[in-house]
Amino acid sequence: MNILIAPDSFKGSLSAQEFCDISEKSILKVYPNANIKKIPMADGGEGTVESLVFNTGGKILYQDVTGPLGNKVTAAFGILGDGSTAVVEMANASGLPLVPKEKRNPMYTTTYGTGELIKTALDQGCTRLIMGIGGSATNDGGAGMLQALGFKLLNAKGESIPFGAKGLLELESIEMSEKDPRLDEVEIRVACDVDNPLYGPKGASYVYGPQKGATEEMLPLLDQGLQRFHDCIQRFLGKEVAHIPGAGAAGGLGAGLLAFLNGDLESGFTIIQKEIGLERILETHKFDLVITGEGQMNDQTLYGKLPVGIAGVAKKYNLPVIAFVGSIGKGAEQVYEAGIDSIISIADGPMSLEYSMANGSVLLEKAVERFMRTIYALNKAWLKFFEQVLDELSKDN
Numbered sequence: 001m002n003i004l005i006a007p008d009s010f011k012g013s014l015s016a017q018e019f020c021d022i023s024e025k026s027i028l029k030v031y032p033n034a035n036i037k038k039i040p041m042a043d044g045g046e047g048t049v050e051s052l053v054f055n056t057g058g059k060i061l062y063q064d065v066t067g068p069l070g071n072k073v074t075a076a077f078g079i080l081g082d083g084s085t086a087v088v089e090m091a092n093a094s095g096l097p098l099v100p101k102e103k104r105n106p107m108y109t110t111t112y113g114t115g116e117l118i119k120t121a122l123d124q125g126c127t128r129l130i131m132g133i134g135g136s137a138t139n140d141g142g143a144g145m146l147q148a149l150g151f152k153l154l155n156a157k158g159e160s161i162p163f164g165a166k167g168l169l170e171l172e173s174i175e176m177s178e179k180d181p182r183l184d185e186v187e188i189r190v191a192c193d194v195d196n197p198l199y200g201p202k203g204a205s206y207v208y209g210p211q212k213g214a215t216e217e218m219l220p221l222l223d224q225g226l227q228r229f230h231d232c233i234q235r236f237l238g239k240e241v242a243h244i245p246g247a248g249a250a251g252g253l254g255a256g257l258l259a260f261l262n263g264d265l266e267s268g269f270t271i272i273q274k275e276i277g278l279e280r281i282l283e284t285h286k287f288d289l290v291i292t293g294e295g296q297m298n299d300q301t302l303y304g305k306l307p308v309g310i311a312g313v314a315k316k317y318n319l320p321v322i323a324f325v326g327s328i329g330k331g332a333e334q335v336y337e338a339g340i341d342s343i344i345s346i347a348d349g350p351m352s353l354e355y356s357m358a359n360g361s362v363l364l365e366k367a368v369e370r371f372m373r374t375i376y377a378l379n380k381a382w383l384k385f386f387e388q389v390l391d392e393l394s395k396d397n
Contacts (some may be wrong), residue, residue: 001031002286004319006039006278007293008306009047010326013360016040016047017054022361023291023324026368030376037285039276041292043306044191044268045134049078049087052130055276056081063120065093065113066148068137070163073098077117080275085128086121090114090250091135094144096212099137104213106139106205106222110163111253115148122182130271131257132191133250137212139165139205139222141198141229142256150179151260165205165251168225174236188261191268193304196248198241198255199226204248212251226252233259269309278310282317290314291368293324297343299331311339324367326356344371 007019014022020038027034042051053060058080067073075092079085091097093113096104121129138144143153144163152175153161161167197203205214205222214222229252230242239259241247246265247255257263273279292310294301301308311321320341325332328345335343346363347356356363 002035002037002288003027004037004039004282004285004287004290004314005292006041006290006310007324008041008043008295010293010295010357010360011046013295013326013357014364016042016051018361019293019324019364022365023368026365027372029369030372037281037287039278039281041276041306041310042132042268042272043304043309044132044193044271046089046091048089048130048132048191048268048272049076049092051272052080052087052275053078061120061124063117065116065120066110066144067098067113068094068109068111069099069103070110070112073113075113075117077121079121079124079126084126085130085275086124086126087130087132088114088117088121089132089135090117090253091132093117094138095135096137097135099213101213104137106137106164106209106212106214106251107166107218108164109138109140109212110144111136111138111140111142111251111256112144112148112163114142114253115145118145119149119180122180122186127186129186129188130191130275131188131263132268133253133257134191134193136250136253138253139209139212139214139226139251140168141226141252142250142260143168143171143229145253146256146260149183151176152178165222165225168229169221171225171228171232174232176236183261186261188257188263189271190246190254190257190263190265191271192246192249192254192265193268194249195245197243197245198230198247198252199223202248204250204252207248208251226255230255267304267309269304269306273309273313278313279316282313282319287317287319290319290321291324292321292340295326296329297323297325297327297332297335298329299334301332301335302338307340308335308338311335315339322371324364324371326360327353
């Protein structure tokens with residue numbers, strides 16, 4: 001049996017690489033001679049660096065940068081096997097997990113460290129950049145990132161604006177004469193799976209601000225800051241990016257990347273599967289089964305989530321796709337129409353979310369083994385059936 005394992009991570013429980021290794025172990029218990037291809041995946045969020053580095057034979061590097069609160073943090077980024085492509089997850093430098101709950105306040109959090117990571121990638125000689133922009137703690141439109149890259153964002157006195165969305169409320173002018181000149185030679189692809197505009201009721205502030213610590217009173221100010229930021233973009237760059245789908249991603253970082261760095265916003269899965277060469281792998285290997293998975297499958301899985309992306313590619317080659325998940329949420333059955341043939345929850349009885357996440361490795365191992373034993377039993381049953389048919393045919397002759 002030839003099996004492809006290509007999952008997303010179970011956020012907070014299992015990495016995609018751990019999912020692959022655990023599933024392989026369970027498969028080999030039942031089918032010791034199985035040929036298994038492991039491709040740990042991601043969709044532009046958590047695990048993007050690890051996925052692309054692992055699948056291209058690249059390397060992971062570490063850099064001390066400015067965290068969202070202005071303190072120093074150590075952030076990981078990757079260089080792919082080609083040696084010229086860097087992959088950056090902005091959350092590693094400017095992400096919500098870096099900010100304690102009691103200190104979350106997007107009026108002050110900054111993307112400066114994300115800019116420092118980009119600069120470090122340029123220092124490594126990279127001319128292509130892949131950015132995952134999920135999980136941000138910020139609402140500054142990428143202003144901090146731009147400051148780290150040499151752009152001057154100034155107030156009415158000609159002084160640099162302070163970090164965070166608060167600084168955008170003071171923004172009067174933008175100077176680009178001292179920006180890093182290497183940015184003009186870099187191709188930037190941005191993994192973005194949301195379509196929010198920069199500002200307004202469906203924009204970055206109102207939709208995502210509360211989860212970053214914004215109070216009801218802050219939301220109009222945050223939105224006003226992004227509008228002011230865009231007014232400056234129009235005046236100094238002559239660009240209109242506010243209503244491009246994804247401009248509001250990561251607290252408006254999408255708009256900053258579009259306007260200042262000529263970034264291309266694309267589906268995270270599309271970027272990653274192309275870099276990995278997923279279709280080429282399916283063309284050159286004769287798989288019998290594809291196993292994928294994510295933490296929870298629900299009605300949102302249809303919108304840019306990795307398992308549906310995997311299924312879409314696998315169906316071009318008429319392959320069955322099984323998804324192992326931590327839990328099955330509302331509307332999950334919709335994924336059957338998208339090419340996933342079966343959803344299997346790893347939970348083997350009533351349990352709390354905390355227990356399930358803490359014991360994800362054991363639960364996954366048991367679930368995959370149960371599934372493979374079912375396949376084994378069905379294969380035996382079919383074999384017995386065909387033997388009986390052949391026996392009857394031989395008697396008739």
